[in-house]
Amino acid sequence: MGVVESFSVDGVGVYLFERPVLAEPSFLVLGLPDAGLVGAIAAKYASVRLNMRLVGEIDASGVLPPLSVVHRGVPLSPFQLYVNNSGRMVVLVSEAPLPAAAVYPVSRAVVELASRLGFSYIVSLSGIAVPNRMEIKRPRVFWVSSTSGAGRVMEELGLKRFDEGFIVGPYAVILKEARRRGLDNIVILVESFLQFPDPESSAEALRVLSRLTGIEIDVGKLLEEAEMLKIQARELMKQTTKSMAEMQKRYEMHMPMMYI
Amino acid sequence: MGLEEFFxxxxREMEELVREIEEEFFGPKPMWSTDGSIEPLITMQEHPDRYEIIIDLPLADLKSLSIEVKGRRLRIQCTLRKTITFPTWSAYGTTKFHKYKTEILLPENTDPQKINIEKIEDKNMVKITVPKKQ
Structure with missing residues (x-):
């Protein structure tokens, strides 16, 4: 599988094995590892469940670890792009943590990818750590958007806006960058554990994604296999915890200055 | 401080330094062993009067949980409800995992003899509360 198109942003390379033909409205769904691995688990599950096809990858010497993940004998970057059959959804699957030094360049490369390919929306799937997660049966979902247009789409789903607080990490950078460039970015934030993989919260994120995109993603198998997934995700979670500490992820629990 | 305590x-500080150097050069240690054990994820939170340790034990049989206190070390073991393997994992696919095993070093200002253990069955987690020394 050879590269048909590539570009570089701040030293981060985006390599396309095919240029996906997008159908409207199109969604670039991001599953970068952060709190509870909510996005990483959700994106990986969606790519498998929807039989998505590998179309590209992201790599960067210097800021990303020099590793290749091998699946079915095929060596890949740990940051892969998959497209669904209808061409309406591309997901970014991550199988390695994003080091703090890579946050800005990778985030800018993702926004540039969305702009070049002309996605209607960038959708970031994220956990938001809550200290009482153990007592919560069904985690709540919040959203925040880069534009009022994207916000209206989420309001129509009847979900609660994330009005006040901090967001830390690549999704924060992507949100700011998208706003500056007038791109529609929606961050879906699901209550989650901070340092334990949280497939139940990933399932909530996918339920919202299904409603947003109109592409049905059955989460039954995800919930059925949640315990095995948690075992498999321990090492990624441990490394992500280290990266989150470098990014000062606990800042999300800090209280911002608010006018009452 | 006596000479023995000083050494x-x-x-302990040397061990910690070696661990940090190893992680810096070779990355974090794998969380599994060829003896069939896997290491659980653990969080520790400090409160004014205590530490709360949460251990995530997916697929564990919490009835088999054993916690041994040795000085400030907690040795934790728990068997899995079933043996698991990852057959497509080329180099290590034959390894059969059947238990959790880990060790926690408690902070110096704790009283390990007064720990409280709570099993949270619906989440497959264990909460250990360790009071601080008065």
């Missing part, structure tokens, strides 16, 4: 402290 113990130096040894």
């Amino acid at each position: 113990k402290r130096v040894r």
Whole structure:
């Protein structure tokens, strides 16, 4: 599988094995590892469940670890792009943590990818750590958007806006960058554990994604296999915890200055 | 501080330094062993009067949980409800995992003899509360 198109942003390379033909409205769904691995688990599950096809990858010497993940004998970057059959959804699957030094360049490369390919929306799937997660049966979902247009789409789903607080990490950078460039970015934030993989919260994120995109993603198998997934995700979670500490992820629990 | 306690402290600090150097050069240690054990994820939170440790034990049989206190070390073991393998994992696919095993070093200002253990069955987690020394 050879590269048909590539570009570089701040030293981060985006390599396309095919240029996906997008159908409207199109969604670039991001599953970068952060709190509870909510996005990483959700994106990986969606790519498998929807039989998505590998179309590209992201790599960067210097800021990303020099590793290749091998699946079915095929060596890949740990940051892969998959497209669904209808061409309406591309997901970014991550199988390695994003080091703090890579946050800005990778985030800018993702926004540039969305702009070049002309996605209607960038959708970031994220956990938001809550200290009482153990007592919560069904985690709540919040959203925040880069534009009022994207916000209206989420309001129509009847979900609660994330009005006040901090967001830390690549999704924060992507949100700011998208706003500056007038791109529609929606961050879906699901209550989650901070340092334990949280497939139940990933399932909530996918339920919202299904409603947003109109592409049905059955989460039954995800919930059925949640315990095995948690075992498999321990090492990624441990490394992500280290990266989150470098990014000062606990800042999300800090209280911002608010006018009452 | 006595001479014996001083050397113990130096040894602990040396061990910690070696661990940090290893992680810096070779990355974090794998969380599994060829003896069939896997290491659980753990969080520790400090409160004014205590530490709360949460251990995530997916697929564990919490009835088999054993926690041994040795000085400030907690040795934790728990068997899995079933043996698991990852057959497509080329180099290590034959390894059969059947238990959790880990060790936690408690902070110096704790009283390990007064720990409280709570099993949270619906989440497959264990909460250990360790009071601080008064």
